């Protein structure tokens with residue numbers, strides 16, 4: 001059903017490319033090593049700047065080794081859903097888990113579309129159940145889902161009848177070409193009717209969203225009255241129930257808002273996922289769970305079948321804990337100005353990891369094996385779970401709900417395959433209990449089981465924790481893109497997101513769920529563990545790059561050099577040129593443009609030296625117990641009124657007063673000053689090792705990368721860097737310049 005390998009015909013054709021890749025990767029590595037050895041054997045080794053440069057460059061070399069290790073054994077898994085359908089008499093049930101958290105940043109209509117696309121999947125409806133976790137505890141979201149379920153009764157049959165590909169209505173109806181080729185009168189009529197109904201639905205949802213008190217909170221909605229989003233009891237509501245188990249009816253739809261109390265840490269998305277896991281375990285207990293964020297609509301209606309080809313493959317399926325689909329986006333801005341589309345990362349790094357122990361878990365678009373989430377080891381599927389099903393042990397690990405323990409035992413024992421006889425509404429009381437704050441006290445949830453707590457990038461440690469037990473994971477990339485979601489559309493939201501990732505990942509890197517620990521004490525294989533460094537060092541990387549950038553400016557201001565003369569300098573320059581040409585080729589070979597490449601290059605520099613740097617520091621504060629980090633939710637609004645990145649200025653850079661921009665502006669001002677000092681010739685005179693071509697090229701490159709900031713210095717309104725930010729940065733820059741110069745005088 002699924003073949004994976006490096007020996008597939010598709011990949012065979014690519015061998016010239018792969019040889020070229022290896023030669024270039026190695027060549028760049030050799031240049032890096034040459035540069036380092038040049039440092040070691042140079043006469044200047046004793047100075048502090050040289051030493052610092054040596055440390056930073058050693059780090060860059062290490063990062064390069066990590067990247068090349070991750071890229072070198074790519075694998076593609078090809079899936080054949082038709083073979084699955086032939087072989088498997090009864091398909092397993094699949095629980096669909098969706099998280100949403102904020103009705104303002106994540107408008108309910110977006111969640112509604114994701115849910116509709118899930119309800120309309122090409123899969124027996126009685127084998128699916130969709131659970132929506134609402135951390136905003138918003139009656140709007142609930143209302144929107146109730147209305148959507150009414151619309152779904154016609155929408156789902158319509159999609160299946162005409163084999164519609166895009167089953168999220170807002171995407172379907174925004175594509176004007178859809179109804180042109182199809183001339184059947186029936187279709188046209190139904191199409192118009194559907195469009196009317198959808199417009200009606202979205203207007204209704206829009207209308208209540210705009211009102212302060214949207215509607216009378218009585219009847220079904222009474223539970224939402226007099227509550228605060230962060231202080232309320234658990235709410236579990238079954239919106240749709242496919243009681244008769246009708247094959248082509250609607251899947252079950254369940255709304256869950258877990259209990260929140262101000263004194264109780266709710267662990268953000270990880271907490272929400274654990275509640276969804278338990279509630280779904282009670283109600284339908286499907287052996288597989290699909291997890292998507294509220295904006296990730298299904299683009300390939302057969303995706304469940306594709307993923308099951310891998311998970312149920314008779315040869316290797318039993319080793320696979322989760323199947324990761326790529327994260328792709330709709331309405332992505334042309335040429336990816338903010339570096340948010342990750343095409344290259346998925347194509348080279350994640351596909352590369354697929355040939356090792358498997359891709360890391362990216363948090364969404366993932367099919368999980370329920371029992372792997374429950375802490376099972378892969379060999380226990382074959383050999384059974386000795387003694388683990390004892391009630392006492394289960395209660396200790398999974399909490400005290402008797403019903404849940406029963407369902408967990410079934411899931412762990414592999415007997416949860418048929419969900420035909422299950423009625424979700426019989427379990428509302430039990431579900432409410434397992435969604436309570438106290439339920440997890442003194443259990444293994446979030447520590448060893450389920451989604452792990454402690455980092456605001458919960459996905460990576462959760463995946464590592466699974467692979468640590470010896471599981472593999474695989475990518476599922478059918479020709480038709482699996483899911484599509486939204487990615488930040490402006491600089492401000494981009495920086496907020498990247499800051500969160502960097503701080504979450506730094507916490508993982510230094511914590512007990514780091515890849516290194518997984519390699520030493522778990523079953524993470526060496527190369528797989530090394531490739532995990534690519535993602536987990538995101539925060540740390542900033543520290544080295546900022547050091548290096550500061551060092552370069554220092555050299556120009558103080559008229560000293562970190563680049564060796566002669567051969568050493570040329571090594572550095574060739575490294576710079578070859579690296580850039582090579583990465584450009586990587587972009588071109590997968591069909592991306594030169595502008596896309598350049599946008600990503602400069603964004604990488606800007607993001608690493610600013611958002612990741614700030615993220616790294618907030619992680620350090622968290623680790624030292626000084627302050628906690630917060631999960632800032634990404635803005636998913638697509639309208640023209642949002643804070644940044646609205647349609648008419650898609651791709652333009654906007655700024656605000658965030659510390660991220662203070663760091664960026666400081667770096668720019670320091671380098672501009674350094675250039676000025678160099679040009680004016682007001683550097684202190686030095687015999688011998690003064691700053692030169694190396695520093696000049698690097699600084700010019702940096703200023704080019706920072707060009708949007710330079711424009712921001714003179715921009716107006718939201719396109720300009722706020723005056724207060726400029727002032728703060730100017731002070732920091734002056735202090736730095738003064739420090740560099742006074743250092744000279746005293747030395």
Ligand SMILES: O=c1ccn([C@@H]2O[C@H](COP(=O)(O)OP(=O)(O)O[C@H]3O[C@H](CO)[C@@H](O)[C@H](O)[C@H]3O)[C@@H](O)[C@H]2O)c(=O)[nH]1
Pocket residue numbers: 099100101102106133135267268269272292293294295362363364456457458459497500501504631632633634635
């Ligand atoms: O308290 C919270 C906070 C967030 N979420 C949900 O978590 C998801 C991801 O949040 P988003 O703001 O979209 O973050 P992104 O940075 O876009 O998400 C990426 O990074 C996250 C880790 O930082 C992963 O959890 C996501 O799956 C991954 O897509 C969304 O569905 C949210 O509704 C909650 O349910 N509860």
Ligand SMILES: [Mn+2]
Pocket residue numbers: 293295486634
């Ligand atoms: Mn997101």
